[in-house]
Amino acid sequence: MHPAFSVLVFTVISGAGYGLIFLMVLGHLFGVAVLQQQPLLISGSVLSLVMISVGLMASTLHLANPKNAWRAFSRFKSSWLSREAVFAMVFYPFALCYLLGLWLEGAALSTGYQIAGAICALLAFITLFCTSMIYASLKTIRQWNNALTPVNYIILGLMSGALLLCAVQAIVNLQLSEELKHLAIGLTVMGACVKVIYFYWIGKPSGSSIQTATGFTQASVRLMDQGHSSNGFINNEFGYTVAANKLLRIRMGSLALAFALPLILLCVGGVVFMVLAVFAALAGLLAERWLFFAEARHVVRLFHGDQRT
Amino acid sequence: MKLGLVVDMDTCVGCHGCATACKQWNTSGTIGPLSDKDPYGKDPNGAWLNRIRTYEIDDTPKSKTVHMPMSCMHCEEAACVTVCPTGASYKRAEDGIVLVDQDKCMGCNLCAWACPYGARELDPDQGTMKKCTLCVDRIYDTKLPEDERKPACVLTCPTKSRTFGDFDDPDSEVSQLVRDRAGKQLLPELGYNPVNTYLPPRNKPVVEVHQKASITQNIKGWVNKVIAR
Numbered sequence: 001m002h003p004a005f006s007v008l009v010f011t012v013i014s015g016a017g018y019g020l021i022f023l024m025v026l027g028h029l030f031g032v033a034v035l036q037q038q039p040l041l042i043s044g045s046v047l048s049l050v051m052i053s054v055g056l057m058a059s060t061l062h063l064a065n066p067k068n069a070w071r072a073f074s075r076f077k078s079s080w081l082s083r084e085a086v087f088a089m090v091f092y093p094f095a096l097c098y099l100l101g102l103w104l105e106g107a108a109l110s111t112g113y114q115i116a117g118a119i120c121a122l123l124a125f126i127t128l129f130c131t132s133m134i135y136a137s138l139k140t141i142r143q144w145n146n147a148l149t150p151v152n153y154i155i156l157g158l159m160s161g162a163l164l165l166c167a168v169q170a171i172v173n174l175q176l177s178e179e180l181k182h183l184a185i186g187l188t189v190m191g192a193c194v195k196v197i198y199f200y201w202i203g204k205p206s207g208s209s210i211q212t213a214t215g216f217t218q219a220s221v222r223l224m225d226q227g228h229s230s231n232g233f234i235n236n237e238f239g240y241t242v243a244a245n246k247l248l249r250i251r252m253g254s255l256a257l258a259f260a261l262p263l264i265l266l267c268v269g270g271v272v273f274m275v276l277a278v279f280a281a282l283a284g285l286l287a288e289r290w291l292f293f294a295e296a297r298h299v300v301r302l303f304h305g306d307q308r309t
Numbered sequence: 310m311k312l313g314l315v316v317d318m319d320t321c322v323g324c325h326g327c328a329t330a331c332k333q334w335n336t337s338g339t340i341g342p343l344s345d346k347d348p349y350g351k352d353p354n355g356a357w358l359n360r361i362r363t364y365e366i367d368d369t370p371k372s373k374t375v376h377m378p379m380s381c382m383h384c385e386e387a388a389c390v391t392v393c394p395t396g397a398s399y400k401r402a403e404d405g406i407v408l409v410d411q412d413k414c415m416g417c418n419l420c421a422w423a424c425p426y427g428a429r430e431l432d433p434d435q436g437t438m439k440k441c442t443l444c445v446d447r448i449y450d451t452k453l454p455e456d457e458r459k460p461a462c463v464l465t466c467p468t469k470s471r472t473f474g475d476f477d478d479p480d481s482e483v484s485q486l487v488r489d490r491a492g493k494q495l496l497p498e499l500g501y502n503p504v505n506t507y508l509p510p511r512n513k514p515v516v517e518v519h520q521k522a523s524i525t526q527n528i529k530g531w532v533n534k535v536i537a538r
Binding site: 001062063064065066067068069071072073074075078079080081082085134137138139140141207208210212213214215216219220221222223224225226227228229230231232233234236237238298299300302303304 | 323325328352353354355356357360361362363364365366367368371374375377379388390391392393394395396397412413414415416417418419421422423424425426427430431433435436437493494495496497498499500501507509
């Protein structure tokens, strides 16, 4: 699959934003000691809202006909993309209400604002899940059409959110809290595990082949001619191929940047290192998202000569 | 009604006549122009609703060249319709034709991702998704003579390897062809249940290749003859 840069930015940046607000609101409402400070909660919420909004705006850039984007809310019953759009929009009033509560009442919120916060956290999680299901629901791409896709998106969103939360907390208090540090370490280790499992999982070819695609299941089939002299939409969108050794290098690089380096920086602690950890993780996750697209092989490639997907 | 096409891979010669006729008819049809980008330049690109691919099946001396024209299969389980967030993609209840409302499409490409047959192409100029309409603006046109109320690709095919009809009617030409010639769906394991069906090539006698016998085989043959006598 051709990786559209706007989609990579959207899923990584807004994923981190949703992860941040989800963890922060839950920690706040369940009484985690370090998350009971008004300046920290306000800066965390604002940062997350900015990241989510930037991501959502980036996502509209890949539309070829954005003037009809408003119609994307209309097929909630069947389309995961529509569900994502609806939940992303419903999230805003609750998030803004929670933020207003923090502004007016500080960390000790009254019940109404607490409920708004809880709903906002829930919607953040659901939106993250809907984003992942856009990809996981496509039967045409076996690398995406499995349960690991939503697990990856949610864990990596929470992981980058936890790192962001650590960075915000470290900046506000000028010292990294042990509780948040342990949370971030746990989620980073989990993220790395989930990603490595995914890499192993997609390694083995299965399912459709050029034989089932053409219907000649009892003989070898070879493509002789694609039938056009220059690439069209199908080739450009689905024919995206990267050399295997380059993919391996990017895999290693993304694992190092997204998980290994933030882990080391977390163990060291400190304000500057936490900010560095966030940038490393976001860069690593951008590479990870790029791989998610570049390694996905659509079944239509079988008609264009691939023996297996 | 379940309208669709039967493509005979035995008789298709891969002339691209159907693709050209399709482009010609549909570029002025209900879904607006089928734009080309840089058509006479170094890297031309454009929306086509019909593509012909050529494969070699099996190995020599049994090998066979097969041409496979592919357009929208008008699947019964059309995932392109379910994933569409705007409601631009829809499947008509009355005849099963899958269409894109050009006024609603936002060009997100998700339907093309959901299609296993590569039937949907984004118009590089208009930014909306284009696909085979089964010439819906032709097959119901009562001003046309009745035998011309067929998709452009079917009418133009010089070897008559494309047949249009109703798959719900067991006595229609398409249903009979599918029965008699063991018609196949493409990628049946994905469960989209495509309506368009492909007829595999008929079995033809394999040309015998004369092989020279070795000396030992000749001697064995003579001995056998002597013993038999």
